[in-house]
Amino acid sequence: MLEYTGENPATPQSPIGSLFKTVAILRIGTGTLLLTRHAIDALPDAYHFLWNNQPWxxxxxxxxxxxxxxxLVAPAVALIVGLVAVFWVLGFLTRFFAVVFLPIAAGALVLAQKVGSPMVETCWLYIFAATTLLLFGSGAISLDKLFNLGQRPKKKKKPSY
Known part of the structure; x- marks a missing residue:
């Protein structure tokens, strides 16, 4: 499992030390790349396309x-990519945004293969990262962990009389 590697899982872990032992590094890295390489440029362009009728x-x-x-699809994709990137970096609602992002990445993959773009590998990597985040959650350092989102409730022990 990606959540813990070590000798004794019952020992308390330091949050900073567990950052590199968990899927959080994948989530933060993928979110940062998505934000800096795609969303930062796409969101202002989508705004100008919608409200100022500028070509995009x-x-x-x-x-x-x-x-x-x-x-309509292009600005919606830009907005979704921006939201996914920000929420993945924060680690909030990670699995939900992985589900939201998978069709976007699959659509980008289909378009990239259709035109013969070198971005095909990038699309596959985003699909694999989103699938990993969907399966394993946000990791140790995240808002999901802070608010116990996506965690199964612990069963209360019955008192023995």
């Missing part, structure tokens, strides 16, 4: 590749 590469690319309602 994503919308024209999707329209050229016969994506239905490309003028």
């Amino acid at each position: 590469d994503w919308a024209s690319f999707m329209a050229e590749n016969n994506v239905p309602y490309a003028h």
